[in-house]
Amino acid sequence: MNCLEFRRRLTTEPRSRDPELLAHRDTCTEGCAAFWQRTQRFEDDIEAAMAVPVPDGLADRILLAQATGERRTQLGHRRAWMAMAASVLIAFAGVGMLWRYTDQHSLAAMSVAHMPYEMASLTLTRPMTDDDVEAGFIGRATHLKGPAPAMVTYVHDCTVGQYPAVHAVTRMDDEPVVALYMPGKMDSTPGTFHRGGWDGREVQLSGGTLVILAQGASHKAMDTAERGWRAAIDGSNLTASL
Known part of the structure; x- marks a missing residue:
């Protein structure tokens, strides 16, 4: 395995x-x-x-309502109220659980969760050759359509959450900027985020999703990294539209 x-x-x-x-x-x-x-x-x-706690005495109240025939009308209203209250409680619990599940399984959350195991890559300063960079993408069945960005110091095949990915690091004015490219992931919502001390952005490309991450790096450094990887992955003709 x-x-x-x-x-x-x-x-x-x-x-x-x-x-x-x-x-x-x-x-x-x-x-x-x-x-x-x-x-x-x-x-x-x-x-x-x-594990939503059941209110004290709820079972006794329900049994009493079922056993008291002469108060059917009043108890009918009471049961309806209790059912409505229980439905609201379940709905709130369900919405909260769904939001939490969705948030924890978002691409931003999975990308940030991936980084503690790759922090050593941010300290590398020796630039890689274009052939070495290309080899990292071939491992994920992806070929670069344009030249690799300048000062790529790290490329590695990895997994972000359940998504096969290429993990790369570039240095812009000695600021490390992470690029996580997930080929084939086409359902992302482009945008920026700040999570767990990381500034990030999701970028939809023609063949997958690119996530740019940095800690304290300037917007200029992140913009430069995004442009460089857009051009490398989707083709140099994209630089004119950025």
Whole structure:
């Protein structure tokens, strides 16, 4: 089992105790153990959100309402009120759980969660050759259509959440800027975000989604990185429209 199979399997079966799955978790050196721990914590949060406490005496009140025939009309209104209150409570709990699940599974959240295991890449300063940069993208079945940006110091195949990705770092005026490209992911919503100390932006390209991340880098550095990777991934003809 490789890292991609492990993370896809864990995304669909987070509580699985399959021996092959656990064996990969315990032996992988690419951060799969930390991914497993984050998945378990998220499942714990969902279970906690679903554990809505029942009001004291609710069962007694319901039984009393069912047993008292001469107050059918009044109790009918009372049951309707209680059902409405319970529906509202369930609706609020469901909306809260759905929002939390959606937020935790957003591309911004998964991109930021990926970074603690890649912080060493931000310290690299030696530029890579164009061939080495191209090789990193070929590993994700992607060929660059334009020249790589200047000062690329890191390229690596990785996984962001459940998405296969290329992780790259460029240095702009000695400021490290991260680029995470997920080929084939076409349902993202372009825009900017600030999360967990990271400034970020999602960029929709013709063949996938590009996420630009930086901590304290200038807007100019992030703009330059975005333009460079747009031109490299989608083709140099795009630079004229940026």
